[in-house]
Amino acid sequence: MSSNEVKLRSKSGSIAAYSALVYIVVIFFAILAVIPFWYMFMNATWDTYSIQAGVKLWPNFGHIIEQVKANWAYLSNRSTFSFALGFKNSLIITVSSTALTVYFSALTAYGLSVYEFKGRKTIFTIIVGVMMVPTAVNITGFYRLMNAMGLLGTRWPLILPAIAAPATVFFIKQYLDTSLSKEIIEAARIDGAGEFYTFNKVCLPIMVPALATQGIFSFLGSWNNFFAPSILLTKQELKTLPLMVSMLYGDRYTDYGAIYIGLSASVFPIIIAYAFLQRYIIQGVSAGGVKE
């Protein structure tokens, strides 16, 4: 009896030690995940000479605003980096492609889930199959197709293909199969609603949770996209934010404060959005894994 108690106590003691170790490791990795961004933001508040003098993990107290302004002014003078332009371009491409992805994926998933037409199983299997096809391998063919269609030098090559997003269709269809009841559609039909009316006015609102999650991922994917824009957008006035950031490349730009503020400016909007949406994002990632 007493030996059992001792065993229990020592066990709880070892669990405490174990969980302390776990906390240390977990906190270490949590800090590791954040520190580069912290470092960027802090350095953005310093001038080049201070940055050169040593690692800065704290803000430039007392001069934050003026130094940020000075760094920003310096950055704005550079002909290749225009935050406003990059942000605008990224926003145009991302918002329109996300809207297209979400709407048309919902439409396709609905079509596959609700209507039992001939060959729908085959089509769904094909969609699941092409999810795994590496998207970048067709770049030479895509580039030449865009050239032939006269779309090079415009934003369309990055927007139009968003209509067909196999992975998004897959996830929305999984959602529909479990959460859309056919009775609602039947009821709408009995009330005399057309099929597209039923989809747009009755079923689309039901899908909102799934659409929101998929929309967030589609938005992030498009916002962070680098490979295709770097090949397709050669005009300065169309370049997206990642392409602008890529121009900060180069060791001999000696104004480090300006580089850090450029990096910070590109990271900041994402971090803000992430702070609000992280719950949905993480749920989405979890769902993606379990579905498989």
Add this chain to the structure above:
Amino acid sequence: MARGTNTSSRHKGMSYTKFGYLFIAPFVIVYCLFSLYPLLTTFWYSGAFMQNTNASFWGFSNKEVFYDRYLDLIKIYSDFDETGINKSDYNKIKKYFAVQDLADQRDPINPEGLEAIVNNTDLSQATRDAVQQCIDTGDISYIANNEAVVEDLTTWNAGYTDLGNTVLGLLDGVNTAATEAATVAESEDSEDSITAEDILTSDNFASFLDTLQNGEFDEGQTMLMNYLADYVGAASLYDYFTAADVSVDADSFYFICANLNAPNAVLSDGSSVSAVSVPFMNDLVTYLNANTWSATVPSLSSYSEFENYHNLDKDLHSDEEILYADLESLYNMGLIIKQVKLVEDNGALVQSDVPAENILVAMRQFIDTQYVSDPVKTAAAQQIGNLNNYLSDSLNASRYELIRDGIDIDSYITFNGDFDVNKYLQFKALIGLDTVLTMDKYEELDAARKQKNVEKAQADLVDQQAKLPEVQAAYDAAVASGDQEAIDDAFGKLRAVEVAISTDESTIKRPDGIFTKADATKQYIYVGFDNFAQIFGNKNRFNYVAGAFFTTAVMWIIGFIPQILLALILSAWFTDTKLKLKGLNLMKALMYLPNVITAATIAIFFRRLFSYSTGASASPAQLFLDAIGHDRINFLAKPWPTRLIVCFINFWMWYGNTMIVLIAGITSISESLYESAQLDGANSFQTYTKITMPLLRPILLYTLVTSMIGGLQMYDIPFNLNQYPALVSFNGTYIRCSQTVLMYVNNLAFGKSSIKQVGIASAVSIILFIVTTILSVLIFFLMRDKDAAAAAKAKKLARKAGANR
């Protein structure tokens, strides 16, 4: 679902099923057009000899044009008198291509340029109307056939160009004046002895000011741009910045500054100015600080002043941008010696109280305020220049010859760098060669030519082989005699015969026809598996491709292993109910954060973190090395450190994602399994290995496959981390240490090289596609749970049996 309800709903919904096709139609159409079609064409292009992405053809129907263009005319006329083709007719085709080349080169009806001409109010309304017609119809004859228009354009352009030349002269004057001042400084061996006086009294400066004040101009800034572009255009500057480390002493510094315009000048110790590298900048800062020049040092890192007056609307590539910045900084430094107190005041140059002013800046600003350019007129002038070059007799005799023969060549030519097969075929029909020079004819000529070459080679082979024993015997005799001269002579003869035999043999195997692919830089033809043969047959090419795959795979695997291990550990902890960890959601959110940030930003940040310099401006990594007393290391110029940085970034960005996926997988495992295990006395480790791991297998499989597909497409991080990574030997060939497959494809198809090897790039893409597919399937089958596979098979069999029944 119960069978009964299923049939009833199907029965009811029967009339609606056709809507399903409507709903999925947009997806299917867009997918086929934007993903499937490009993929198929990539397959198609992988079988094409295609070196330029600007050709506008959708298939290989241009074979005939290709053959026409690269037919060896001499071969035809020397070998085949009976071809039935009139030489003068054939020359017309040759001239047609010459005119097309010129049109491509000059781009005489570039719409933007013509728009500028239309908007140029200096020109008469009639002229502008004619030009507008050219834009509307895409036909140049509205200008070409109208002498009045041509004359109007030419006259205006000549005046405008004179103006530009004058401004250019002014700028030369500025430069020479400043250089002279520097030379004076050099000879007097003192940086303080230069005054405004020195410059103002120099002969050249006087004449410069003369021109400046007497000229009556109101434009020319573009010429200033041209001047600067010329100045920057020296590609060697980039090279000399990236050359070996050279530190600079005081004497060299002055010499370099005075000779910035002459990168080939030689320093006192024999090294050239062009051997100066990046450390020069840093050493310079150090030197200047130690010599009380500190007031001017801050302006070294700033070229914004220069940017103000350049104010380039020109789109510079990132490389040029760096080059440009360097040039400005260096030039700025050079001007410190020539620093004088001179600024522009009411249109005149006067002494200034501001110490940081320098004369070149002042003069440039003065010119800029005096001469403001009009971009429309400059564009118009440029376009008129192109038009003139296209139309002018001296440059384009072929065009005039065709016009003289009554062929309105301009209506058969495209002017935008494209090549219109149909227009060409129309042209051929017009001169009556469409029935003579057909595909069949080419094949016939080609076959005959090959036949003839083979026969010739066979005859020669017989001769040479007959000769062989004779020369061999002569050589043996010479060796026996021991006379060195005789041996050399006999050996030469023997060798000649042997070479002739091997040449003949290869000719018989692959005789020359009338076509040659060698010149085909603009067109492409179907070559079957030639591109693949080139990749697998050429050792260097194979090593580049295999090296790119190796690099990609290595960088993926080294990042993936710690990523999956850490994710497994963390997910085990996060789901361990005994530990009762707090704040898990926050930790999860923080660890996932790197995954949502733009990879390009992260790569640029890491580049900054590890960048290298010898001077005061050090990156954190270099500061750390300083702190532990280690020599500085140029991480990004060494292969493995560069690769490991890429691996680390991948690991760091993705372990959070993998962890969340695994946590989701673990939490979906039935709680009762754990409870019964606990009752049986299993500890955490045992439950993990015996229950969690086996049940996680499908999710691990999913993670592995998706990570591999993503990993093989790695691009953003290595590309942004270092675009010109260090060379490393791979199987005897030097490859770029962190160049991934996609970077290689991009380089081949869209790189800076003037020859774009689209065919080979497509072939590499296809190999990537095949490798990815094979690996995915392989992993899937290797890692698939055997029990699950057996169960699935049994289920399938059962279903089949049920269906049969």
